Amino acid sequence: MKAVRVLVVEDNPLVMELIKRGLEPHCELSTAADGADALLQVIDNPPDMIISDYKMPGIDGRQLYEKLRGRDRTKGLPFIFIAGRADIEERLRPLVDGVEDFIIKPFFLKEFVRRAKKVVDRLQLEKMQQRSARPGTVQGRLEEMSIMDLLQSLEMGQKSCRLTINHGSDTCEMFFGAGACKHAQLGSVEGNAAVFKAVTWNDGEFEIDFNATSDKVTCTMSTQGLLMEAFRLIDEASRDAQG
DSSP, X not given: OOSOEEEEEOSXXXXXXXXXXXXXXTSEEEEESSHHHHHHHHHHSOOSEEEEESOOSSSOHHHHHHHHHTSTTTTTOOEEEEEOHHHIIIIITTOOTTEEEEEESSOOHHHHHHHHHHHHHHHHHHHHHHHOSSTTEEEEETTTSOHHHHHHHHHHTTOOEEEEEEETTEEEEEEEETTEEEEEXXXXXXXXXXXXXXXXXXXXXXXXXXXXXXXXXXXXXXXXXXXXXXXXXHHHHHHHHHO
């Protein structure tokens, strides 16, 4: 069962169908056709996050946000707003408490999913931490959350920790400070190269220890830079294999 529950509030059926197609593989999705429907659903059963269009008949996205902020049970719900550029700059930009992102309409589905999934992954990591048997640690399987998703979540949450990944007989350790991967070790391989090798693993177990630190600095790129270069290397290897 998908761990993170997301409510999508959108009055345009075509846009709703597009969002559902993109997000359903990544979270447990429920929908509301307008702000009033969403308000009733959230009061009865709050989700983990809300993705809401701004312009809707009746209760619009901002009014929904403000009404939920006024209730103790829902005041901390993360929001992503979908709106035109002018509405974001003039009406929504001042809303910072709990607003994770503003997505400008029209949008490309791939980019929308990428940005929403970053928040979903972070929320999933937080849930796993709450369920952990040992305080300050998170355990899981790469089938639940890929290494790339883990790295993005740690960067987005600006976490300091040790990420240990076990894949068969191989183990990779990555140390993070404020979301940046500072040091990585995989056998005799260190730094960027260790990260690039580990991100190709699709199965295995991981543990995040938020109490572990390291003074070593072997990685020379930002976490985002490491991910982008890893994507490039994987694409290059795939093209070589096909060629």
